Amino acid sequence: MVVGVAVAVSLSLSLSGLWICIWWWCWRWVLISCGDGGGGCLWIWYWFLLLVLVIQKLAAEMGLNCITAFKLDALKAVWQRNDSDITTDLCCSEEIDGVTIQSSDLLGSHVEKNSSIIMEGMSAEKSGKESVSNEKANERTYVSKADIRKNIRRIRNGSGRNQCNGGRVQNSKGFSPNSFDRVLLDAPCSALGLRPRLFAGEDTIESLRNHAKYQRRMFDQAVQLARPGGIIVYSTCTINPGENEALVRYALDRYTFLSLVPQHPRIGGPGLVGHCEFPDGYIEEWLRPGEEELVQRFDPSSPHDTIGFFIAKFIVGPKDAQFGKSCASS
Numbered sequence: 001m002v003v004g005v006a007v008a009v010s011l012s013l014s015l016s017g018l019w020i021c022i023w024w025w026c027w028r029w030v031l032i033s034c035g036d037g038g039g040g041c042l043w044i045w046y047w048f049l050l051l052v053l054v055i056q057k058l059a060a061e062m063g064l065n066c067i068t069a070f071k072l073d074a075l076k077a078v079w080q081r082n083d084s085d086i087t088t089d090l091c092c093s094e095e096i097d098g099v100t101i102q103s104s105d106l107l108g109s110h111v112e113k114n115s116s117i118i119m120e121g122m123s124a125e126k127s128g129k130e131s132v133s134n135e136k137a138n139e140r141t142y143v144s145k146a147d148i149r150k151n152i153r154r155i156r157n158g159s160g161r162n163q164c165n166g167g168r169v170q171n172s173k174g175f176s177p178n179s180f181d182r183v184l185l186d187a188p189c190s191a192l193g194l195r196p197r198l199f200a201g202e203d204t205i206e207s208l209r210n211h212a213k214y215q216r217r218m219f220d221q222a223v224q225l226a227r228p229g230g231i232i233v234y235s236t237c238t239i240n241p242g243e244n245e246a247l248v249r250y251a252l253d254r255y256t257f258l259s260l261v262p263q264h265p266r267i268g269g270p271g272l273v274g275h276c277e278f279p280d281g282y283i284e285e286w287l288r289p290g291e292e293e294l295v296q297r298f299d300p301s302s303p304h305d306t307i308g309f310f311i312a313k314f315i316v317g318p319k320d321a322q323f324g325k326s327c328a329s330s
């Protein structure tokens, strides 16, 4: 009886060749491990299958059968509402809970509009400046190797895929302030933690500082998108404190309603406390004592054998009236 039910369930799941293969090997293992008196094992398999079905049903009920991806510039992720926008782009005006915005691939929409893939590779570093127009794009004569690599990748991979829209990713004008419970800003960065470093030696102090500039602007957007009580996770794959600890300092000093919260699991080391004074007099402030254990810094030379990266997790407290004003003016 039990075997009959389990086989029926497994057959209903065997919709593709892959499933058939997996189930064949599972059943083979069950038969081998149970021998002839292995009723207990079959019960375990039966409950396991039931659990899978229950989880699938729950996920379907909650609409969690896929992740919805949107393409947008992370520097303009907050929808600036004006009257003409009210009837357009419903996805912007909806409250969207539990969705993660990743900064990756968000540039795609601009790529298509400007029909200039190469220009987009520059946009992050050109933070603060408007997107370059078609005319300016045509005037550009110098094309860097990084631009060419990016162009080839985009041609090869297409503009982005996801499961629910038949391979298409929706464009978005941005999202209303306070519309997310959680925001992950896995920011573009100098990537100094990556190894092997195939394109090493191209960074200067100035270029490192430029990374920090657009990261702060992206973080400003993340703060606006996260609702009070929500969570913002900021991460990079660089060991440059200017893009890590200094970003945390900026965040905590500028947005007094943000606090660092402990992370689980905790594998990385503590963050850097103090500051760094550069030869040109610029002072970069890092963490204050007590904050270092609340972030995770992964050192590529540590025994954990990881790349270098950094994670900070913030909880968003009640946003004060002052924040609303500064958002409107920025």
Ligand SMILES: C[S@@+](CC[C@H](N)C(=O)[O-])C[C@H]1O[C@@H](n2cnc3c(N)ncnc32)[C@H](O)[C@@H]1O
Binding pocket: 072, 073, 074, 075, 102, 103, 104, 105, 106, 107, 123, 124, 186, 187, 188, 189, 237
């Ligand atoms: C650290 S990677 C994110 C990796 C991604 N989380 C993943 O796991 O695949 C940063 C990404 O941000 C993208 N990016 C750079 N500038 C951006 C911008 N202004 N808006 C949106 N995405 C941007 C880069 O193309 C890059 O793919």
